[in-house]
Amino acid sequence: MRRAENWIFAPETARRLAGVRIGLCLLLAYRLAVRDYDAFAARHVRFLPHFYMDVFPHMPSPGLASVLQALGIAAALLAAFGLALRITLPVAFVCALILDGILNSAGRVLVRDALLMLSLILIIAAGRAAGDAWAVRAPNRTGVGARYGWPIRTAMLVIALAYFFAAFQKWRYSGFAWVTSDNLRWILYAQPHPNGLALFVADRPLLAHLLAAGALLLETCFPLILFVPALRWLLIPAAVSMHVAIQIALRLDYSAQWLTLVIVFVNWPVVVDWVRRTLAPVPTPRESAR
Amino acid sequence: MLEAPRYARPFVVVFVGMLVVCALAPLNLWPFSNWELFSRLRDPVVNSWVAVVSAHDVRVRDLPIGPHTGCNAFLRSVTARFGPATGVRIYRVERLLPDGDESHPALPYRTLVVACAPRGARASS
Numbered sequence: 001m002r003r004a005e006n007w008i009f010a011p012e013t014a015r016r017l018a019g020v021r022i023g024l025c026l027l028l029a030y031r032l033a034v035r036d037y038d039a040f041a042a043r044h045v046r047f048l049p050h051f052y053m054d055v056f057p058h059m060p061s062p063g064l065a066s067v068l069q070a071l072g073i074a075a076a077l078l079a080a081f082g083l084a085l086r087i088t089l090p091v092a093f094v095c096a097l098i099l100d101g102i103l104n105s106a107g108r109v110l111v112r113d114a115l116l117m118l119s120l121i122l123i124i125a126a127g128r129a130a131g132d133a134w135a136v137r138a139p140n141r142t143g144v145g146a147r148y149g150w151p152i153r154t155a156m157l158v159i160a161l162a163y164f165f166a167a168f169q170k171w172r173y174s175g176f177a178w179v180t181s182d183n184l185r186w187i188l189y190a191q192p193h194p195n196g197l198a199l200f201v202a203d204r205p206l207l208a209h210l211l212a213a214g215a216l217l218l219e220t221c222f223p224l225i226l227f228v229p230a231l232r233w234l235l236i237p238a239a240v241s242m243h244v245a246i247q248i249a250l251r252l253d254y255s256a257q258w259l260t261l262v263i264v265f266v267n268w269p270v271v272v273d274w275v276r277r278t279l280a281p282v283p284t285p286r287e288s289a290r
Numbered sequence: 291m292l293e294a295p296r297y298a299r300p301f302v303v304v305f306v307g308m309l310v311v312c313a314l315a316p317l318n319l320w321p322f323s324n325w326e327l328f329s330r331l332r333d334p335v336v337n338s339w340v341a342v343v344s345a346h347d348v349r350v351r352d353l354p355i356g357p358h359t360g361c362n363a364f365l366r367s368v369t370a371r372f373g374p375a376t377g378v379r380i381y382r383v384e385r386l387l388p389d390g391d392e393s394h395p396a397l398p399y400r401t402l403v404v405a406c407a408p409r410g411a412r413a414s415s
Contacts, residue, residue, distance in 0.1 A: 145292030
């Protein structure tokens with residue numbers, strides 16, 4: 001227990017937390033911008049409120065959805081710049097929560113943005129620390145400490161557990177038959193109009209079994225990413241590939257999930273320093289001699 | 291070295307605890323999901339539910355609906371959308387998946403589940 005606590009509350013830099021804040025806020029703004037919430041609210045007159053959406057007596061109106069969308073995008077962008085974080089971040093989060101609630105209250109609950117929203121809760125909980133660097137009108141501290149480490153590391157733990165629990169539920173409800181049966185083939189065939197990739201895999205039972213085994217192994221082993229940092233080079237690209245393949249074959253968009261994974265696990269100050277070094281002009285021999 | 295705030299430790303315990311409880315219970319308190327993504331086995335028969343709505347001036351066929359759609363709630367929503375509905379018939383449609391033979395797809399088979407009318411529902415025998 002002490003080791004787990006030491007891991008979560010290990011020091012990180014203010015710049016790393018700021019990098020995660022900027023990435024998650026830009027991703028949230030993008031997710032809010034690309035979806036047509038008002039059309040969805042207008043189309044789905046049947047309102048099956050999920051969880052907190054019980055506070056609404058009926059499906060929120062298209063007008064309200066449009067206002068929340070605009071407000072959410074503006075607040076998320078301001079939060080990415082680090083402006084008035086204690087207001088902009090919660091406003092962006094609440095707008096997204098209601099808009100996701102609209103999508104989740106038409107009969108089917110979508111997991112897709114859940115990891116993004118959970119990670120945003122942690123950035124909100126970090127308070128002013130999230131705006132200590134890489135922000136307009138910020139102290140631009142080069143601080144280091146657990147103050148910046150715990151939100152990032154808790155987000156890492158949450159992401160690793162999310163993938164693990166996705167595997168855990170497959171073991172729980174289906175067992176090894178999830179791999180050995182024709183389950184994956186039926187998932188691919190069951191679409192209204194399966195595309196070429198879906199049919200290519202579904203028509204080849206051995207390939208379908210191999211891909212099912214790979215996906216289950218990846219999700220089951222995902223928590224290793226926390227203990228063996230070198231495995232991040234293997235497991236993160238594998239998870240991204242899995243989500244992209246699902247997007248192509250099943251047309252299910254899990255980009256919010258895999259982008260959250262990348263944003264939280266990449267050490268952005270290292271990337272920025274590397275880019276600066278790479279792009280910095282090389283001094284000519286005459287300048288070097290001065 | 292800057293320390294974590296005092297609330298951070300209990301916050302992490304509650305936050306991660308919520309994640310674990312929702313997965314194990316399972317509870318879907320979004321965004322605390324139960325993570326039951328494709329966790330149950332599929333078989334080669336796909337069931338879907340459709341409604342055929344009769345109103346005064348329109349007849350809408352095969353409106354996709356969920357398996358647990360209740361008569362009264364559905365009648366209310368179709369009345370709001372199409373005007374006063376005179377009747378709604380809900381069918382279960384079974385479709386056998388092709389198993390690599392897309393050239394001879396099996397025809398879907400439909401069974402009447404319930405006929406809804408403003409006076410009340412009548413279950414299929």
